Amino acid sequence: MPPRASYDVIIIGGGHNGLVAAAYLAKAGRRVCVLERRHVLGGASTTEELWPGYKVSTAAYVISLFQPQITRDLKLNAYGLKVLPRSPSSFTPFPDGRSLLMGPEPGLNQREIAKFSTRDAEAYPRYEKLLERVAKAIEPVLAKTAPDLPIEVNGRKIGLGKKVRDAGKLWEMYRAMSALGNDVPEAIEVLAGAARPLLERWFESEGLKATLATDAVIGSFSSIGAPGSAYVLLHHVMGEAGGARGVWGYVQGGMGGLATALEKSCTDLGVEIFRETEVRQILVKDGKAAGVLLAGGKQIDARIVASSLDPHWTFERLLEPQWLPEEFRAAVARIDYSSASAKVNLALSEPPNFTALPSTGVAPHHHGTMHIGPTLDYLERAFDDAKYGRPSEEPILELTMPTCVDQTIAPEGKHIISIFVQYAPYKLAEGNWDERKEAFGDRCIEVLSRYAPNVPGAVLHRQVLSPLDLERTYGLTGGNIFQGAMTLHQLYSLRPVAGWADHRTPVAGLYVCGAASHPGGGVMGSCGKNAAEEILRDH
Numbered sequence: 001m002p003p004r005a006s007y008d009v010i011i012i013g014g015g016h017n018g019l020v021a022a023a024y025l026a027k028a029g030r031r032v033c034v035l036e037r038r039h040v041l042g043g044a045s046t047t048e049e050l051w052p053g054y055k056v057s058t059a060a061y062v063i064s065l066f067q068p069q070i071t072r073d074l075k076l077n078a079y080g081l082k083v084l085p086r087s088p089s090s091f092t093p094f095p096d097g098r099s100l101l102m103g104p105e106p107g108l109n110q111r112e113i114a115k116f117s118t119r120d121a122e123a124y125p126r127y128e129k130l131l132e133r134v135a136k137a138i139e140p141v142l143a144k145t146a147p148d149l150p151i152e153v154n155g156r157k158i159g160l161g162k163k164v165r166d167a168g169k170l171w172e173m174y175r176a177m178s179a180l181g182n183d184v185p186e187a188i189e190v191l192a193g194a195a196r197p198l199l200e201r202w203f204e205s206e207g208l209k210a211t212l213a214t215d216a217v218i219g220s221f222s223s224i225g226a227p228g229s230a231y232v233l234l235h236h237v238m239g240e241a242g243g244a245r246g247v248w249g250y251v252q253g254g255m256g257g258l259a260t261a262l263e264k265s266c267t268d269l270g271v272e273i274f275r276e277t278e279v280r281q282i283l284v285k286d287g288k289a290a291g292v293l294l295a296g297g298k299q300i301d302a303r304i305v306a307s308s309l310d311p312h313w314t315f316e317r318l319l320e321p322q323w324l325p326e327e328f329r330a331a332v333a334r335i336d337y338s339s340a341s342a343k344v345n346l347a348l349s350e351p352p353n354f355t356a357l358p359s360t361g362v363a364p365h366h367h368g369t370m371h372i373g374p375t376l377d378y379l380e381r382a383f384d385d386a387k388y389g390r391p392s393e394e395p396i397l398e399l400t401m402p403t404c405v406d407q408t409i410a411p412e413g414k415h416i417i418s419i420f421v422q423y424a425p426y427k428l429a430e431g432n433w434d435e436r437k438e439a440f441g442d443r444c445i446e447v448l449s450r451y452a453p454n455v456p457g458a459v460l461h462r463q464v465l466s467p468l469d470l471e472r473t474y475g476l477t478g479g480n481i482f483q484g485a486m487t488l489h490q491l492y493s494l495r496p497v498a499g500w501a502d503h504r505t506p507v508a509g510l511y512v513c514g515a516a517s518h519p520g521g522g523v524m525g526s527c528g529k530n531a532a533e534e535i536l537r538d539h
């Protein structure tokens, strides 16, 4: 069935946020359609059968931040969503033959860290408790629409009612921070400071610091010494989708299992979902959203349009500039999309056999993220290459092997390894990514083989996704995995741009509902849920 001529609401993009927004709107009685350009749903959180029998989560690979409230509201467990927790959660092999295994099991971290430093083993629980306290303070903020600044900026005029509501939210934020008491200075450092100096003060063992610091640069084009990098350390203790605080999990059937459950929930609520249906233009009449024009030329009318695309696509590609105030356009043009992430997906005939912890078959250390990045200086040097436009000669690799807990995604006895790689700068000093990506993939395998020599001989299939591929395939401008960098000046009230943090835009009836809005990238669902709430407040 083709799309109808009109709906109450059109959602552009069938990523998880678009689907969440659609479900909440339909639940409130609106006639909603979702238009997705690709043949699969899920956006950057998707699963595709790349090779017969191998269901690969091509981009996002682990879940934790997804809001439990959404799972309950949309009955996602009943629709088949199942999160498989990972324990242990992290493994780092070192060149000297030692290794560090960490996870939620009480006592494991103590024993493992003590192999390197008893002082660190004592300090680690205090460090985790600090992060947990900060995470608990800011988690409620992630679940709600961000307040706007009480100033007129980028063409936004804010009425008294909203000013009062926003003041209430700022007050809640103030109270959450006050509750941190003596931890406030350290909390500020975690939220705005750099990972390296923070970790250097807490710990002495190089291996522990490097393991923790790897998380700090995931998806960002910054070094572990850059302000703002410490924030991502919090992800280690955030979210509960894995079954307990900070336990990241695999979605059974692959990350696309979330989109599949969302699709079923949406369909039962009456949402109409169309794949391979690309939006070419957002239509505006008298300054108000009027619908969309599809790539095939068909027009669909709606008074409400919500885009889950990034601001470059929503405001610079799909909308005619005349509908946006100049200062807003200038702010959108300044958004930072810099990125340096790549993905290498492998089908393996056997699990990696690490020299530092030899195994036959699947072992506990395969369950979590396997880190290749043994020292802080290694991580810094990886960034040094990237800042001059070169892919890291010694890249940082984060490996996950979901097949250790999920046998539904690969043929019996075979495995899928997902390698998230830093740094692969989108802008290369020489050549282009189409020419260079396979050589970079070779380099990643070569580096990995120093720790797990059996890997090159076990590779059955390989997919390398360069930042250019991330841009082309998922519509992520500049290959930025978060639809815009998650740096301090692009978070909270400043996301996507100052003055417009509440999902509204200068075009009445046009909203943003994807990761470009607060709370940003990651499989959380909050952007979609909060946007739906704001839409329902207006209409």
Ligand SMILES: Cc1cc2nc3c(=O)[nH]c(=O)nc-3n(C[C@H](O)[C@H](O)[C@H](O)COP(=O)(O)OP(=O)(O)OC[C@H]3O[C@@H](n4cnc5c(N)ncnc54)[C@H](O)[C@@H]3O)c2cc1C
Residues within 6 Å of the ligand: 012, 013, 014, 015, 016, 017, 018, 035, 036, 037, 038, 041, 042, 043, 044, 045, 058, 059, 060, 061, 062, 063, 064, 065, 277, 278, 279, 280, 308, 309, 313, 341, 342, 343, 470, 473, 474, 475, 476, 480, 481, 482, 483, 513, 514, 515, 516, 520, 521, 522, 523, 524, 527
């Ligand atoms: C390589 C990679 C690894 C990641 N790893 C993780 C992870 O492990 N855990 C985690 O929590 N997060 C991870 N992330 C981030 C997370 O996946 C994203 O932030 C999140 O999926 C964004 O969801 P969204 O629905 O807002 O947008 P998207 O997923 O970007 O969805 C937007 C949708 O719009 C569609 N679209 C684009 N243009 C059009 C058009 N013109 N017409 C119609 N449809 C269109 C796209 O095809 C896409 O389906 C990762 C991201 C990447 C890229």
